[in-house]
Amino acid sequence: MSFSPALIRQDFPIFERTVREGKKLVYLDSGATSQKPHSVIEAESGFYKFHNAAVHRGAHQLAEEATDAYENARLIVSKFLNAPGGSDEIIFTKNATESLNLLAYSMGNAEGTNRFALKAGDRIVVSEMEHHANLIPWQQLCARTGAELGWFSVTPEGRLDLSAIDSVITADTKVVALTHQSNVLGTIIPLEAIVARAHAVGAVVVLDACQSVPHMPVDVAALEIDFLSFSGHKTLGPTGIGVLWGRKNLLDELPPFLFGGSMIEYVTMTDATWAMTPAKFEAGVPNMAQAVGLGAALNYLSEIGMENVHSHEVALTAYLLEAMREIEGLKLVGPNDTHLRGGAISFMVQDIHPHDLGQYLDSQGVAVRTGHHCAWPLAKALNVPASTRASLYLYNDESDCDALVHAIVGAKKYFGRF
């Protein structure tokens, strides 16, 4: 079957509504959060309707069914990512931000000869194009441990500057944490040389895959990375569910971060030992219905095929970039071709402030994001205090791009009156 955004849209109830006085919803903000298909909404509510019970506890049928559903979701995630160690390598969190914080705080808890123990003289490497979620946890971990934060800078075209890779990833580097695809620029990071250099110095590679897992095939085994995070809600899944994947041997060595029920092996009044991975990292009753919803979302994407999703988005990005070239006064923030580039497209239009542009687009039914996109240091590095971002997904088509272009031209006229 050929790829049809129009058919796909029929699976998403939100596209049945209109916005701003009867206008068609042109949703170009999937980079912030995606819309949800029926199958996800039904899986989440079905869990509550038919199987609700606390997982991994309870001596009854519902608890068994809930545990099965939850653990099945873990299996679906592990297959989706091609996790070499299977579902034991999948930790459910609240979102990608929590996944990255979990990792940073767990490393901060490591002591002595633990490979994750950090001290002055050690180094953590990020990049200038990180979302705050993959910057601040590491910045603050450095502040707590005395380790030094280093980073790759960004070229004016919006690519990672890898020209000095050996002096950025030094022999003292313990962690290299990078975004897989920039949420502002759309840039996809070439990982091969980075992973090779990181592993050569004994560092682990952490990938913030929030903007890649929803949009292209991501095979953690093939990428040879060590940890990966993504959010369910950007991947057609519910809010309140995220994933941290890590290699089993690394997760086993990593100390826990959150303490409480479910994550223990043995407890006395003065001491405790920890459960095996992944339970060690999942204290308390987890977001069960949301994990089940995420499983349904990944099944939906797998049925369509992530290769198909990706090639659709690349083609649509090419179409939109071409159309934007025709708009006088529009300046792209990020690569102007589709080489190693996803469908997050940020731009400025003349001297119209992005907030005002976004407001006008909204009046035409076009939903975009404006501002610094939670990447303030990048905005400063590129000297672009704020921009407007359109982000594409599998349910968007050329008519959405046309509507955006038409509305941008309208905004120029509207704000050009004065």
Place this chain on the structure above:
Amino acid sequence: MQLDSLYQEVILDHYKHPQHKGLSSNFAAQVSHVNASCGDEIILNINLEGDLISELTWDGQGCSISQASVSIMTDLLTGKTLDQAAIILKSFSDLMASKGTSAGDELVLEDAIAFAGVSKFPGRIKCSLLGWMAFKDAAIQAQSRK
């Protein structure tokens, strides 16, 4: 179009031709306020003569609403006493909280009633309040240093 209630002519005029922009070299207090969610920034200088606001100057960057609001505010509050300014600030804050149900008191707010339409757009209220909150902060600081 509903958008026209947001983008009043006086707002866009102040955005294109901001008043009191450019920071004074002397000040009784200087404050810097940002909207962390969008990156809009305002630096505001205040000078007092007794209880009179003798000078307000500012610099900043941001959207038409945040920049026009601080421009109109500095026009409006310069020459007022701190007590008068507190009444105007209260009136403006109430207008912003009115969700489109109030037209604003023109006798108190003068040109600032142009922002009445902003109260219908929840995402933009913090834009219009950025400069006013900076003023509130600056006035407190300037008084505490007297």
